[in-house]
Amino acid sequence: MTTKTALIVGATGLVGRELLIILLQRSEYKKVITLVRKPQGIYHEKLVEKVIDFDQLDENMIDYQIDDVFSCLGTTIKKAKSQEVMRKIDVMYPLMIAKLTQNIGAKQFLFVSAPTANSSSRIFYSRIKGELEDEVKKLDFHSVSIFRPSLLLGKREEFRLGEKTAELLYSAFSFLFIGPLKRAKAIQGHTVANAMFKSAQLAHNGVSIYESDQIEQLGTN
Numbered sequence: 001m002t003t004k005t006a007l008i009v010g011a012t013g014l015v016g017r018e019l020l021i022i023l024l025q026r027s028e029y030k031k032v033i034t035l036v037r038k039p040q041g042i043y044h045e046k047l048v049e050k051v052i053d054f055d056q057l058d059e060n061m062i063d064y065q066i067d068d069v070f071s072c073l074g075t076t077i078k079k080a081k082s083q084e085v086m087r088k089i090d091v092m093y094p095l096m097i098a099k100l101t102q103n104i105g106a107k108q109f110l111f112v113s114a115p116t117a118n119s120s121s122r123i124f125y126s127r128i129k130g131e132l133e134d135e136v137k138k139l140d141f142h143s144v145s146i147f148r149p150s151l152l153l154g155k156r157e158e159f160r161l162g163e164k165t166a167e168l169l170y171s172a173f174s175f176l177f178i179g180p181l182k183r184a185k186a187i188q189g190h191t192v193a194n195a196m197f198k199s200a201q202l203a204h205n206g207v208s209i210y211e212s213d214q215i216e217q218l219g220t221n
């Protein structure tokens with residue numbers, strides 16, 4: 001059994017928290033480092049939590065040899081309040097983490113994107129997700145895994161009306177999501193986290209893109 005060191009950003013979010021719990025439980029990882037902006041209240045012998053200011057990110061904040069880097073960072077336009085701030089959180093922070101960890105020898109970078117990611121899109125959200133994908137693909141990791149989940153399900157501390165309404169509609173009409181529509185079916189945050197963990201163990205060379213139905217398959221089996 002190889003024992004690796006993981007770094008997670010976004011570990012306090014819906015997907016990130018599930019991922020953190022999985023990595024702490026699994027013997028594949030001897031150490032899990034999280035970069036957070038406030039303490040998460042999780043204590044574990046393998047966990048090193050670093051409270052940082054993401055605007056001051058630099059390589060001195062990552063003073064461990066890292067193998068696998070996971071980014072579940074992101075926000076909503078409602079929380080960010082401007083496109084500029086949202087782009088900083090959804091693109092600049094993960095990209096900065098990717099560059100810093102690549103420079104110190106990390107082997108793989110895995111991150112959550114979105115099904116509509118496309119840097120040429122006229123829709124801001126899709127465009128920034130595509131921008132991050134394009135930029136990370138240019139880096140020199142042994143392995144890059146991009147996860148494009150559909151609507152995320154799971155327990156959130158904050159209430160998101162739009163997502164809650166969509167969640168109710170998805171549950172009521174879940175029988176419709178078969179065949180080509182499987183990709184649009186809502187997915188549990190835990191399933192995405194489990195798929196990220198499993199993909200990290202495969203460590204395929206190059207870029208792998210997981211659409212939502214593939215995440216469901218990998219994360220539930």
Ligand SMILES: NC(=O)c1ccc[n+]([C@@H]2O[C@H](COP(=O)([O-])OP(=O)(O)OC[C@H]3O[C@@H](n4cnc5c(N)ncnc54)[C@H](OP(=O)(O)O)[C@@H]3O)[C@@H](O)[C@H]2O)c1
Pocket residue numbers: 009010011012013014015016037038054072073074075089090112113114115148149150151152153163189
């Ligand atoms: N919601 C959906 O249905 C959906 C669908 C497809 C893809 N996605 C994407 O999937 C990813 C994960 O989604 P999620 O729902 O798990 O996210 P989430 O619950 O909103 O968590 C976001 C994470 O980003 C961190 N973050 C936000 N603003 C930050 C800032 N200014 N500085 C540092 N950290 C910050 C949060 O930390 P704090 O706890 O400190 O705020 C949290 O750890 C996101 O990129 C999202 O865009 C979401």
